[in-house]
Amino acid sequence: MDRRVTDAADTEAPRGRATRKPFDVRRAEIVRKAASFFAQHGFDATTRDLADWLGTTQPLMYRYFPSKQALIEEIYQSVFIDAWDPAWDATLADRSRPVRDRLVDFYNAYTDVIMHPEWMRLYLFAGLRGVDITRLYIARVEERIIRPLVAEMAAERRMVITAEMEPRLLELAWSLQGGIFYYGVRKFVYETQVHQEKHAMIEAAITVYTEAWPQA
Numbered sequence: 046m047d048r049r050v051t052d053a054a055d056t057e058a059p060r061g062r063a064t065r066k067p068f069d070v071r072r073a074e075i076v077r078k079a080a081s082f083f084a085q086h087g088f089d090a091t092t093r094d095l096a097d098w099l100g101t102t103q104p105l106m107y108r109y110f111p112s113k114q115a116l117i118e119e120i121y122q123s124v125f126i127d128a129w130d131p132a133w134d135a136t137l138a139d140r141s142r143p144v145r146d147r148l149v150d151f152y153n154a155y156t157d158v159i160m161h162p163e164w165m166r167l168y169l170f171a172g173l174r175g176v177d178i179t180r181l182y183i184a185r186v187e188e189r190i191i192r193p194l195v196a197e198m199a200a201e202r203r204m205v206i207t208a209e210m211e212p213r214l215l216e217l218a219w220s221l222q223g224g225i226f227y228y229g230v231r232k233f234v235y236e237t238q239v240h241q242e243k244h245a246m247i248e249a250a251i252t253v254y255t256e257a258w259p260q261a
Contacts, residue, residue, distance in 0.1 A: 072109045073123075075099070080120045084166040088117070088174045121178045124167060128158050129189070137193050144201045145255050148194070152225055152247045155190075160229040160243070169234060191218045198258055210259075221254040 066074075082098050083090065092113050096103045110116040136151045159165065171178035195214045199206050206214060228246055232239045241249070 068109075072119075075106070075109055076116070076119050076123050079116055080124050080167060081163060083117075083120065083170065084163040087170045088176045092116070117176060117178065120167070121181065124164060125178065125182050126185075129185075130154065130158070134189065134193075137190075137197060140197070140200065144197050145251055147197070148251045148254075149248055151190075152251070153244060156225065156229060156243060156247070159226075160233055162233045165229055165234050169230070186222065187215075190222060191215060194218045194221075198255070202258065202260070204259075214258075217254065217257060221250055224250050 078099060079095055082095050086094065086098075092106055093103055096106050099106075106116075110119065133151055133155060136147055136154070139147060168179060168182065170176070192215070195206070195211075195218050199214075225247060228239060228243070231237050239246070
C-alpha cells in the first residue's frame, strides 16, 4: 500500500486532467495514516519522523495540522470518539431485556471495534507517554459504560444505590471492563495465547459480574 501523502495531483481517467484532492479528504487521509504510524512507533516519534514515513514534508503537514498535539487530538476524535456507535447506548438502556443479555450484546459489538492491534497499541502508547488520549477515553468509558451499567443493574435488582455502596459498585463494573479489555491486550498486543473465543469469554465474565452483585 502506498503510504505517501503529497501534493501530487490525482488524474481523472476520462479527460486526463490533473485534479487535487479536496483539503478535507487529504486531511482525513493524514489522520488515518498517522494513527497507523503512532500505533507502530509510539507517540515519542516526531512530526518529522511521521513526514518521512509518509513520504512528505513537515511544511506540508503543518498546512493541515498546526502542531503534533492538534494531530493527536484529531486521531483521538477519529479512532476513539467517532467509532462509538449510538446503538450501544440504546442496547444498554433497553429495559425490556435482561441486563445480562444487554451486556453480552453490548460487549460483543464494542469489542468488535476496539479489539485490533492498532486501536489497542494507540491506547497503550498514549498511556505510557502521558498523551491525553488514554485519560480522556477512561473518562468517556466511565460516563458511557460504567455508570450506565451500574444504573441498569440496580434498576433490575430494584436497588437504591447509596453513597456508601457506589464506589464498590463502580469498581466492580471496572473489573468487568478491565478483564474484557485485557483479553484484547493479551491477544492483539502481546500476541499470547487466549483460552476461549471472545464471545465465550464475554459471557463468562458477565456471569461472574452479575453473580457478584449484592442482592436487594
